[in-house]
Amino acid sequence: MSAKPDFRSLRREEVRAHFAAWGEPAYRADQVYDWLWAKGAQSFDDMSNLPKTLRAKLAEEFEFRPQRIESVQRSSDGTLKNAVRLHDGLVVESVLIPTEKRITACVSSQVGCAMGCAFCATARLKRMRNLEPDEIYDQVRAIHEQGTTEFGRPLTNIVFMGMGEPLMNYKNTLEAIDRITSPKGLGLSPKRITLSTVGLPKMIRKLADDGVKFNLAVSLHSARDEVRAQIMPVNDVAPIAELRSSLEYWYSVTKRKVTFEYVVWRDVNDQPEDVRALVELAKRVPCKVNLIEYNAIGDERFRQAAPEALQDYVDGLARVGVVAKVRHSRGKDIDAACGQLANKKLPAELTSID
Numbered sequence: 082m083s084a085k086p087d088f089r090s091l092r093r094e095e096v097r098a099h100f101a102a103w104g105e106p107a108y109r110a111d112q113v114y115d116w117l118w119a120k121g122a123q124s125f126d127d128m129s130n131l132p133k134t135l136r137a138k139l140a141e142e143f144e145f146r147p148q149r150i151e152s153v154q155r156s157s158d159g160t161l162k163n164a165v166r167l168h169d170g171l172v173v174e175s176v177l178i179p180t181e182k183r184i185t186a187c188v189s190s191q192v193g194c195a196m197g198c199a200f201c202a203t204a205r206l207k208r209m210r211n212l213e214p215d216e217i218y219d220q221v222r223a224i225h226e227q228g229t230t231e232f233g234r235p236l237t238n239i240v241f242m243g244m245g246e247p248l249m250n251y252k253n254t255l256e257a258i259d260r261i262t263s264p265k266g267l268g269l270s271p272k273r274i275t276l277s278t279v280g281l282p283k284m285i286r287k288l289a290d291d292g293v294k295f296n297l298a299v300s301l302h303s304a305r306d307e308v309r310a311q312i313m314p315v316n317d318v319a320p321i322a323e324l325r326s327s328l329e330y331w332y333s334v335t336k337r338k339v340t341f342e343y344v345v346w347r348d349v350n351d352q353p354e355d356v357r358a359l360v361e362l363a364k365r366v367p368c369k370v371n372l373i374e375y376n377a378i379g380d381e382r383f384r385q386a387a388p389e390a391l392q393d394y395v396d397g398l399a400r401v402g403v404v405a406k407v408r409h410s411r412g413k414d415i416d417a418a419c420g421q422l423a424n425k426k427l428p429a430e431l432t433s434i435d
């Protein structure tokens with residue numbers, strides 16, 4: 082690997098400092114930053130309003146390594162799944178979900194994932210590394226462009242529901258969101274961004290303390306420790322009571338409801354005591370609930386529950402004034418739905434820990 086630093090990992094102030102040291106006027110640094118994050122330049126040569134000598138100097142001192150969309154799979158429902166090749170050869174996936182009103186980008190925050198949720202295909206990948214802010218940003222930018230070219234509409238929403246646990250890559254994820262929301266980047270409102278987490282209480286408190294303006298979703302799947310611990314190892318270190326108090330704190334600071342993501346499986350969490358536990362939690366934590374359809378990943382333990390079981394949840398929650406919506410998955414035929422991102426096209430040694 083080259084020893085030159087990656088230009089795109091520099092913060093704005095760092096670019097300015099380099100330019101100052103080279104005797105370049107300050108506005109040049111802003112021009113370059115604009116090329117990087119607003120115009121999506123793919124090389125120094127794209128930066129056509131910079132003098133050639135400056136472009137050459139940049140190329141001499143720095144590496145420029147944008148990611149490449151290696152393949153695009155198309156679902157019959159219009160969903161697109163991108164395989165994104167990173168500079169070091171690793172691959173992550175991102176998904177464009179078109180609906181009547183929205184173009185939503187579902188993006189990855191890590192290569193692989195270490196959380197080990199039993200029902201999720203990404204958990205079968207090794208966690209290789211965190212994504213850099215520019216690697217997260219580029220997924221969003223690419224989908225923004227696909228929205229325009231393929232559907233004639235710009236990106237409207239972003240969900241951090243791709244590969245990885247965004248709160249295990251806290252700093253880089255927040256920095257990417259800063260660029261996405263900045264008028265000098267994509268200028269997207271943080272209200273249109275949702276970060277989904279497995280539920281890490283310390284980091285949820287930190288989000289609240291850091292004053293973030295985006296939405297928070299928590300993959301809950303059970304409000305009972307004895308059930309949740311069986312399917313989500315994170316529950317051993319972050320049991321329901323701790324998660325609950327961090328979410329109470331989140332609401333007290335942000336005044337924004339959390340969204341619980343919840344799959345109902347037959348014989349796992351489809352009993353009246355499961356509903357009761359969620360209702361109790363929902364009475365204390367202001368929330369909405371998304372009952373998401375299970376996308377099979379080839380594990381016999383997990384089977385979608387009967388529609389009546391879902392209705393029990395909807396009714397139970399409605400009685401305490403909580404809205405629960407049943408969400409159907411998109412992109413299932415191309416393994417682009419929740420929990421199905423698993424780099425199926427990569428060689429086995431990178432993708433399997435079985």
Ligand code: SAH
Nearest residue numbers: 201242245246277278279300342376419420
């Ligand atoms: N690590 C984050 C981001 C992943 S988001 C998180 O855990 O929230 C992906 C969402 O899909 C999560 O809510 C996850 O619990 C859910 N999910 C995982 N596997 C699934 C599957 N097989 N079917 C349906 N949803 C699944």
